[in-house]
Amino acid sequence: MSTLRYILDNWDTLRPQVLTHLEIVAISILVAAVAGLALGILAARSERFAALILAVTGIILTVPSFALFGLLSIWFGLGNPPVVIGLILYALLPIVRNTRAGILAVDSAVTEAARGMGMSGQQVLTRVELPLALGVILGGLRQATVMIVAIATVGAAVGANDLGQPIFSALSRDTGTLEQVLAGIIPVAIIGIFADVVLAGVQRLLSKGRVAVAAT
């Protein structure tokens, strides 16, 4: 109860932080989706490229966010830019991996029939492979979104005015309270759960009749 009171009392400070948080996440996931889809398609076509890109994106994911944002702020300054770029890099792995897996899961008889009927490579991709892989691709997008909603809070350390701010300011001062920390954590959790539920719904809606592959 006291946390709710704190949030309401400090809404004028929190509101821009919620909006910035949403903005950072939205931009990052959009860019990562476009780039990840393209890289995932290439990874489905070439085994060697797949090994390379999955290794690189995998390694990025092991770099602590605090360190990555700090490193990126050397080149991109303080504020939102290093955070957005860092989040894009983090989001790539699940999107690339699922795009590749989704395309490779398409029955080879289906693509052979498509080619045999005179579809060009691009038509096979856009009319057959991507529609069939859609459910799996959305699964990756969903995973990436939930992940970066949480990681974005660390961006406050390099000056992004997002929901990491109340958490960091509380932890860095003796006067910091539990309410202050929760005022950052609770909205982040709500955003994360909301995004997950919405994307899961979209995934279910668009996957009707499509190949069932467990979204990892």
Next chain:
Amino acid sequence: MITFDRVSKRYGDVDAVHELSLEIPSHEIVIFVGPSGCGKTTSLKMINRLIEPSSGVISIDGTDTSTVDVNELRRSLGYVIQQVGLFPHQTVAENVATVPRLAGWDKRRIVARTEELLELVGLPAAQYATRLPAELSGGERQRVGVARALGIDPNVLLMDEPFGAIDPIARERLQNELLRLQRVVGKTIVFVTHDIDEAIRLGDRVALFSTGGVLEQYDTPEELLAHPASQFVEDFLGEGRMVRRLSLITVRDAPLAVINGSLPPIEKVDADATLRDALDAVLRAEDGRVLVVDSERPIGIVDADVIRRASR
């Protein structure tokens, strides 16, 4: 007419197809048959260039296929495969509409064509158009595959073991339907199978391949059974080829014995039945003589002698 002119396909040092030359006449069903690794599927896929030949020329109605845009070529050749490969995210109607849509037909024409094709393969559009492939039986799926291949009414139909994965009873029904369909559409059909009985049943001509892509014999089923060109062909045809040949000859076409004044035989066989059925009747008949009737009108007598002479 599809012509193979010394067409070879090599993988490394191994010949998948060796110097294949043959002509596939228009409006006929030509069967490529042989054991696995004989190059029959490779030969088929070289027609629509899913596989490119290492050497030689394949031409359709005089046009070298390697000079045509590959996607245009494929749209002009219907293609049916064993696993069917229906698009699981599309309805039956959408699947059948694939090639017309690629060819840029307008909507109304596509709808009309789709309905026509579904009727043609015995799947009423009202009942099947909006179903998904997952809701169909194996036989129904393959019929949709055939309808889809006939999309823009190609002159040629390439069928790669289309009934290979279907249970024997449904397979026989599909074979009969293909023959019925062929009487309606009169396509040039190239059909790959490993089943010699299917080859003999369906083929106007049969090309029998041996391992390494060597064409052993290219003949009508009757000739193939009567005069196998090599030991390999004889072995591949297996036991009982004379009896099997009888099922290719209609009683009407046999040199029937004349009905003389004396007692007519009791057993009867229809003039449109096969000699195999006639043989069955002959074995059943007390005196080994069977009356041949053409819609109840007696036209001759068949006995063991007649059957033997017809089978030569």
